[in-house]
Amino acid sequence: MDITDSMVPPPPIPDESSRRVRKRCPHGKCKSFCKECGGSQICPHDKLKQNCRECGASRFCEHDKLKSKCKECGGSHICEHGKRKYHCRDCGGSAFCQHDKEKKRCKECGGSGICQHDKQKASCAECNNCTCDIEECAKFGHKFSGARALLQHMRSYHTQ
Numbered sequence: 001m002d003i004t005d006s007m008v009p010p011p012p013i014p015d016e017s018s019r020r021v022r023k024r025c026p027h028g029k030c031k032s033f034c035k036e037c038g039g040s041q042i043c044p045h046d047k048l049k050q051n052c053r054e055c056g057a058s059r060f061c062e063h064d065k066l067k068s069k070c071k072e073c074g075g076s077h078i079c080e081h082g083k084r085k086y087h088c089r090d091c092g093g094s095a096f097c098q099h100d101k102e103k104k105r106c107k108e109c110g111g112s113g114i115c116q117h118d119k120q121k122a123s124c125a126e127c128n129n130c131t132c133d134i135e136e137c138a139k140f141g142h143k144f145s146g147a148r149a150l151l152q153h154m155r156s157y158h159t160q
Contacts, residue, residue: 128143131143
């Protein structure tokens, strides 16, 4: 007996006609989700039924929070320590890397929150284009480290 005889053949590739195709409306959207067409998934408040608190959407709990994220209800995203599962060190949350830092802030792992200058993106003056553009200001043209720093400067020096 040959090895190829005992191998299971791969499943057939479905042709285009057997695939489920969602119907599109004249607006190019899935028909059931189109507000203009009055889709079946749109409530009288012009929201998706699953997201409408007024209609009593099932994804919200009695505390008016998403069920999965509600601590009082013991939501599926909450761990035994009362934190979001992905952000709990004790549970081995996925937000932390092997260096026991938040993945996005870990320089060794090349986190998404680290810029090319090896600084936090939000506080890197070289990456952020946040300059004071008020000509009478002593800091005219100064590059601030981010939007928050520029906003603080504007509130301190340019409010009346």
